[in-house]
Amino acid sequence: xxxxxxxxxxxxxxxxxxxxxxxxxxxxxxxxxxxxxxxxxxxxxxxxxxxxxxxxxxxxxxxxxxxxxxxxxxxxxxxxxxxxxxxxxxxxxxxxxxxxxxxxxxxxxxxxxxxxxxxxxxxxxxxxxxxxxxxxxxxxxxxxxxxxxxxxxxxxxxxxxxxxxxxxxxxxxxxxxxxxxxxxxxxxxxxxxxxxxxxxxxxxxxxxxxxxxxxxxxxxxxxxxxxxxxxxxxxxxxxxxxxxxxxxxxxxxxxxxxxxxxxxxxxxxxxxxxxxxxxxxxxxxxxxxxxxxxxxxxxxxxxxxxxxxxxxxxxxxxxxxxxxxxxxxxxxxxxxxxxxxxxxxxxxxxxxxxxxxxxxxxxxxxxxxxxxxxxxxxxxxxxxxxxxxxxxxxxxxxxxxxxxxxxxxxxxxxxxxxxxxxxxxxxxxxxxxxxxxxxxxxxxxxxxxxxxxxxxxxxxxxxxxxxxxxxxxxxxxxxxxxxxxxxxxxxxxxxxx
Numbered sequence: 001x002x003x004x005x006x007x008x009x010x011x012x013x014x015x016x017x018x019x020x021x022x023x024x025x026x027x028x029x030x031x032x033x034x035x036x037x038x039x040x041x042x043x044x045x046x047x048x049x050x051x052x053x054x055x056x057x058x059x060x061x062x063x064x065x066x067x068x069x070x071x072x073x074x075x076x077x078x079x080x081x082x083x084x085x086x087x088x089x090x091x092x093x094x095x096x097x098x099x100x101x102x103x104x105x106x107x108x109x110x111x112x113x114x115x116x117x118x119x120x121x122x123x124x125x126x127x128x129x130x131x132x133x134x135x136x137x138x139x140x141x142x143x144x145x146x147x148x149x150x151x152x153x154x155x156x157x158x159x160x161x162x163x164x165x166x167x168x169x170x171x172x173x174x175x176x177x178x179x180x181x182x183x184x185x186x187x188x189x190x191x192x193x194x195x196x197x198x199x200x201x202x203x204x205x206x207x208x209x210x211x212x213x214x215x216x217x218x219x220x221x222x223x224x225x226x227x228x229x230x231x232x233x234x235x236x237x238x239x240x241x242x243x244x245x246x247x248x249x250x251x252x253x254x255x256x257x258x259x260x261x262x263x264x265x266x267x268x269x270x271x272x273x274x275x276x277x278x279x280x281x282x283x284x285x286x287x288x289x290x291x292x293x294x295x296x297x298x299x300x301x302x303x304x305x306x307x308x309x310x311x312x313x314x315x316x317x318x319x320x321x322x323x324x325x326x327x328x329x330x331x332x333x334x335x336x337x338x339x340x341x342x343x344x345x346x347x348x349x350x351x352x353x354x355x356x357x358x359x360x361x362x363x364x365x366x367x368x369x370x371x372x373x374x375x376x377x378x379x380x381x382x383x384x385x386x387x388x389x390x391x392x393x394x395x396x397x398x399x400x401x402x403x404x405x406x407x408x409x410x411x412x413x414x415x416x417x418x419x420x421x422x423x424x425x426x427x428x429x430x431x432x433x434x435x436x437x438x439x440x441x442x443x444x445x446x447x448x449x450x451x452x453x454x455x456x457x458x459x460x461x462x463x464x465x466x467x468x469x470x471x472x473x474x475x476x477x478x479x480x481x482x483x484x485x486x487x488x489x490x491x492x493x494x495x496x497x
Contacts, residue, residue, distance in 0.1 A: 008172035011066045012136040015179050018058065019133035025055045026125035042109060049112045056121040059128075059183055067180020069486075074117040074189030079107040116190060124186040130437060132179040135475045139168045139175075178479035185482045231267035235260045280322070288318050289345055292325055299333055301358075302340040309347055313405040317382050321354060321400065324375045324386075328356045328398050331372070336360025336396055352405035357397045364390035364398075375400075417484050424481035432474025440467050 032048035035041040053075070060071040082090050082103040089096045092103035112118055238260040245253040283291035289307035296303040312318065325343065332338040338360035345354050364372065365388075376386050384402035439453040443463060450456040455466040 005169040005172055008176055009139065009168060011062075011176050012139070012172055012179075015062065015066070015136045015176065016133055018055075018062065019129040019136075022055050022059070022125040023129050025051055026122060029122050029125070046105075046109060046112060049118055052118070052121050052125060055125060056187055059124075060187060063180040063183045063187075067177050067183075069177075069180035069184045071184050071188050074120070074187065074194075076111065076115045076117070079111050082107065116192065120186065120190075124183070127186075128183075131475065131478060132182040134471055135182070135479055136175045136179045138171055138472055138475075178483060181483045181486050182479065184486055228267045228270045231263050231270065235263045235267065238263065283318065283322050284315070287312050288321060291322050292343060292345070295322075295326055295329065296341070296343075299329060301329070301333065301338060304340075304342045305345070306343070307345045309345060309352070309406070311406055313352055313402070317352070317402055317405045320378050320382055320384070321352060321402065321405075324378055324400055325354060325356060327372075327375050331364065332356075332358040332360050332396065336362065336364065336394070338394075338396075347406055350404060350406045352400075352402045354400040355397065356400075357395055360394050360396055361392075362390045362394035362396050363392045364388055364396050372398075417487075421481050421484050424477040424484075428474045428477035428481065430474070431470040432478065436467060436471035436474055439470070443467060 029048045029052050032044040036045040057073070060073070063069045063071055082092070082100045084090055084100070089098065090100050090103045091097075092106055097103055238256050242253040242256040242260070245256065280291055280294070282294045286294075287309075289305065289309070293303070293305050296305070313321070329341065332341055336358055338358035340359045342357045343354065345352075347353065372386065372388060378384075379386055379400060379402065382402050383404055384400060387399045387401075388396070389398075390396040434452075435454055439455050442451075442453060442456065455463050455470065458466055
């Protein structure tokens with residue numbers, strides 16, 4: 001066996017062990033739930049839920065690292081801590097408490113028990129050994145069934161071992177990937193959980209957006225008051241003085257009118273700068289790429305701009321990206337002492353990604369200001385993120401990504417995928433449960449009644465291989481349905497996210 005197969009077998013064994021441990025954690029959760037609801041021992045439930053969540057977090061991390069399947073946490077936002085009233089007491093419903101301990105416990109208990117993700121995690125831990133655990137354990141199960149038969153002198157055991165060894169290079173990596181797909185189907189956040197997380201995120205970003213907008217309005221008001229408005233008042237006074245001198249001293253009146261003309265030109269330039277600070281006309285007319293190029297013409301930087309966008313983003317998103325790039329360029333000149341800048345504007349699916357790199361002295365840190373926190377707040381309103389790499393001595397690289405900036409059509413679902421998903425989901429339980437798992441239990445128990453379990457009607461040497469084959473068939477059908485379903489979901493997310 002090559003290294004890849006041995007790695008996959010090791011990961012499959014690890015996932016099988018984690019699945020078995022998860023079964024024990026699920027039983028602990030079951031006991032804690034029963035004691036909480038039947039005997040009122042509610043203090044047992046939060047620790048049990050935390051243990052369940054820690055186990056499923058491990059499953060999500062292993063799915064991401066070993067299977068390449070990223071699974072977001074599905075939990076609803078935690079409740080805020082209780083706040084005291086004016087008299088210092090804490091109210092919880094109709095009850096008053098001197099300390100926040102009991103209200104905080106009640107809120108946390110309600111949050112844990114009312115979150116559907118808690119019970120989906122619990123259900124996953126109970127069913128995982130019989131779904132994903134069986135799939136990753138296929139090579140081990142073949143070997144386990146073959147070794148006893150071989151020791152009894154049955155050549156069928158040798159055949160089973162040969163099948164296990166020859167199929168391991170293909171089955172082991174496949175089973176690890178499928179295990180990740182099954183974990184994604186059961187542990188990924190539901191639409192309600194995504195909506196709750198989205199609402200919580202929007203509530204936070206709304207406050208930042210309102211603060212940012214208020215600061216922007218104050219800046220515009222200050223620029224108008226100290227710049228164009230003051231110049232327009234001065235122009236009016238100059239023209240008034242020229243009117244008084246036009247008869248007595250025409251030369252002086254003419255000179256004052258010339259000054260008023262120069263002041264009006266300066267005021268016009270300042271008004272254009274204010275307008276450019278609100279929404280540059282070149283951005284509305286030519287788009288983000290040309291607006292950034294025009295912005296760089298007013299700087300001493302040697303610039304290199306590349307643009308690869310299939311469509312233009314919406315105007316608010318485009319404006320936020322433009323002013324974020326403008327702030328980064330300003331930082332490069334003012335704080336970084338840069339002489340050259342590289343800007344790449346591209347896309348990845350529906351995400352707009354902008355990379356700004358300069359040859360300045362580096363040391364940029366969002367915690368120390370320099371406008372980076374303002375950029376983060378501006379982008380957060382559009383689900384955007386900012387990543388900065390700026391070691392001391394440079395260079396500085398800033399990456400802006402707005403995940404929902406570009407529109408893309410949703411690809412239609414192929415008919416064969418829909419038919420396969422429906423067929424596999426509809427029939428996978430027949431070989432997996434009644435003809436596989438239940439038959440295995442009947443075989444181990446030595447039940448005399450063969451009922452309608454097909455494998456028990458076969459000769460003794462063929463019973464175990466057929467039982468294992470039925471379980472593998474049902475698991476493969478379930479894995480196929482889950483994999484195709486996740487592919488369809490990912491395609492829709494890539495198109496609509």
